[in-house]
Amino acid sequence: MSKPAPNKPRSIEAKFMSAALHKGAATLTKQKMRTTFLAFAAHAKQRRYGQVDPATVTEKQLRNYVGSRIDADISARTIQNEMSHLRRAIRGAGRGEWADALTNAELGVPSGTRIGTGKVVDASVLAHALERAAPDTRTWIQLERCLGLRREEMIESHKSLTQWEAALAGGQSFITIRHGTKGGRVRDTHIPEPYRPRALDAVRAALAIVAERRYLVDAPTNHAAKQQVQGRFAALGLERENSGHSLRRAFCRDNFEHYLSERCSRKEALALCSRDLGHGEGRGRWVWNNYLRSTYESEN
Structure with a gap:
């Protein structure tokens, strides 16, 4: 009788997505979160963080990620949204107090405006x-x-x-x-x-x-x-x-x-x-x- 195949470890992005969806989300929100978690997983792989997940991610790792996004010329609003997605996953892993106490300023997230530039159709x-x-x-x-x-x-x-x-x-x-x-x-x-x-x-x-x-x-x-x-x-x-x-x-x-x-x-x-x-x-x-x-x- 052959041995059952060992369970394949879940990817970093899958772990974050699973934790982030503890309260459900709209389809568009899911798509945006998936983009964030894929970007964070690529960063984690490049920095050799190992199998990091929402329950173990550290302040230093998040700060390094923010720095990498700034270096890549990602806009302030996008980085702010990405940190919101990552916090959502961390809360889903039971670390809500820690996630909420960690401010964007402490992580080096650039400030951005919530004032849009769009106008009524001409x-x-x-x-x-x-x-x-x-x-x-x-x-x-x-x-x-x-x-x-x-x-x-x-x-x-x-x-x-x-x-x-x-x-x-x-x-x-x-x-x-x-x-x-x-x-x-x-x-x-x-x-x-x-x-x-x-x-x-x-x-x-x-x-x-x-x-x-x-x-x-x-x-x-x-x-x-x-x-x-x-x-x-x-x-x-x-x-x-x-x-x-x-x-x-x-x-x-x-x-x-x-x-x-x-x-x-x-x-x-x-x-x-x-x-x-x-x-x-x-x-x-x-x-x-x-x-x-x-x-x-x-x-x-």
Whole structure:
């Protein structure tokens, strides 16, 4: 009788990923964490740390990793995010107090800003894109612009179009977004009354497309769908500062100004915008910095 093969030791990145997922994570977060842990594993191998894991990693090893990322010209924000991923894994291994006590400054992490530079889509660029776009591409653009959908949410919106049409046609003030959301979190997005007709038009245009084919974006896989949308948007000039995310910024600005017109305070308006975008009501300042600030500052 042959002896059973010995268990192959898990890789460093697998150990960190397993510990980091003790509370679950959204798909995009998992992808970003995996990138971090692969980079840390490569560093550990190069420095000959051996089978380091979240339960044994030391402050010196983390500091050396930060130094290597700085030497590689990795941005401050990326290094900050990577340390957040590594801390998450260390907490998952039961070393939460140690991880929380170890500050970025002590590890040599460079300071960075959380203020984004993205602006609302340029109106003339958007108008030109809509004029030149194929019917299905025009609908994708309008769904992101008029409903504030993320790319993944737009791609999977065929699952909700009927419900959205009924809600908007019936005078409901919000739509419920269930599919393609970050972390699988369902949200209600407010569509102010002045903007409901254009939102309803976008939904009905999308329904006309899926009446002729199975998916709104006709592609064999989700990844292929994203590539197709990105390629078509870029060909129409919706790239760089006018990329798809700038369409969500335009939606955000409309809602923000509507809330202000309804006599909400600036803080209340931003909290409501944060909710509409799927970030939760506690991130109003972050929404201002990353969705609106650059646009308003450039207009002054």
